[in-house]
Amino acid sequence: MKSKSKELKLTIELVPATSWYDNLRKVLPKSDWDKIRKRIYVEYGHRCGICGTKGRLNCHEIWEYDDKKHIQKLMGFIALCDMCHYVKHIGLAGILSSEGKLDYEKVVKHFMKVNNCDEETFKEYKKRAFDEWRKRSQYKWRVDLGEYEDMIKNASKKGKNEKKS
Numbered sequence: 001m002k003s004k005s006k007e008l009k010l011t012i013e014l015v016p017a018t019s020w021y022d023n024l025r026k027v028l029p030k031s032d033w034d035k036i037r038k039r040i041y042v043e044y045g046h047r048c049g050i051c052g053t054k055g056r057l058n059c060h061e062i063w064e065y066d067d068k069k070h071i072q073k074l075m076g077f078i079a080l081c082d083m084c085h086y087v088k089h090i091g092l093a094g095i096l097s098s099e100g101k102l103d104y105e106k107v108v109k110h111f112m113k114v115n116n117c118d119e120e121t122f123k124e125y126k127k128r129a130f131d132e133w134r135k136r137s138q139y140k141w142r143v144d145l146g147e148y149e150d151m152i153k154n155a156s157k158k159g160k161n162e163k164k165s
């Protein structure tokens, strides 16, 4: 299922508040998360997968939402620069800027530059993204880790069983 915003290169992706799951690095041991992260950075040639910027990267999970069955499925990962990552998590960007830790305007400008659009388009799109988030946050979501399920389960088991051997 595709969202309505397919024309935008850089989109906002808000994880429903009701999803227990928001971050793989909280579930996985750090060493396993680092392995995934580094593999993704190599795969993307150490550049942002959206705007091509080199420098500090973030490993971002790509989710697909089934709005009928309320299943949140992990589709893969993408390497993102800080600015693209802040757009994805625009709610967090807002919090950080209210704490004086981030220039929100810079995030908005980055969105406009990458998507080649004006501020009006950003505002409208952001409103739609939050409307969708509010709607999705009324339901409980089942997380489907897809092809990563075994890897993640094994990694968390390995951590627990280490004392046994």
Ligand SMILES: [Zn+2]
Pocket (backbone or CB within 6 Å): 048, 049, 050, 051, 052, 053, 080, 081, 082, 083, 084, 085
């Ligand atoms: Zn970028």
